[in-house]
Amino acid sequence: MTSPKEVDPFASHGKLFEQGKADMYNACEWGNYCRVQATGAGSRQVGRRAIVTYSALVVAPDSPVYTPQQLANRTIGVPFYFGTHYIALHMLEGFLRREEIKLCRAPNGSRYRLAALMKGELDATTLTEPHITLAEKKGCRIICSAFFHGTEVASERVDAETYAAFNRAVREAVRRINADKRAYLHYFIDYHAKTDPEIAALKVDDLRESRLVVCDPAPIPLDEMHRSISSTRTCSATPTRRRSRGKEPPPAWPFDLRFRGSA
Numbered sequence: 001m002t003s004p005k006e007v008d009p010f011a012s013h014g015k016l017f018e019q020g021k022a023d024m025y026n027a028c029e030w031g032n033y034c035r036v037q038a039t040g041a042g043s044r045q046v047g048r049r050a051i052v053t054y055s056a057l058v059v060a061p062d063s064p065v066y067t068p069q070q071l072a073n074r075t076i077g078v079p080f081y082f083g084t085h086y087i088a089l090h091m092l093e094g095f096l097r098r099e100e101i102k103l104c105r106a107p108n109g110s111r112y113r114l115a116a117l118m119k120g121e122l123d124a125t126t127l128t129e130p131h132i133t134l135a136e137k138k139g140c141r142i143i144c145s146a147f148f149h150g151t152e153v154a155s156e157r158v159d160a161e162t163y164a165a166f167n168r169a170v171r172e173a174v175r176r177i178n179a180d181k182r183a184y185l186h187y188f189i190d191y192h193a194k195t196d197p198e199i200a201a202l203k204v205d206d207l208r209e210s211r212l213v214v215c216d217p218a219p220i221p222l223d224e225m226h227r228s229i230s231s232t233r234t235c236s237a238t239p240t241r242r243r244s245r246g247k248e249p250p251p252a253w254p255f256d257l258r259f260r261g262s263a
Contacts, residue, residue: 044153
């Protein structure tokens, strides 16, 4: 599958929200622009999350690719509507024409994409930590890397006061993490350890503090918002079908400006 238009943007992020089982979730900013357009549950973005995700485009140890230019017309596996889908395009467009970037749908979860890469099913793929570290230990090469923002999406039941209280707690967490990043690196390992023995074998010393980045949650600056919306549309990843469950129609604007003072 080579087009995100064939994929449900709610297959993972926002799935429970659309079913009425959650009132808030976060995901990459670009994917959430698509989700709030396609929502059938009246979702809207309310602010940027604190997590700034590090992502890398990686090739296998025996790959002939050493630079981004060499990925022209090669199969790059990405999880459509995830941040690592959009960041792959942003990173490669500095080196290749859009028609030379050949993306295909790869499984959600870096563990599965790394396995496909090592089996030779993909020429390259995008990963996040701790699987970038694991890939490097396997001999894989990072071709390019970048950080990306995410946003919070909320229902009408989350008002400005509630969101402000939520963000006070998040800011305290940001302060603690930035004061001693090393003390929190083990969570990268702990989260996956029970299901992934290779990750369980990693040590905190294997991980880089520079890849753990958090900042205070904040409103999305309008100029950045417009650029992000524009880039999302040009990558042909904006759903054209609006979902409906008999509720209010999706908002025409992708960000609820009433929350700008609460983020």
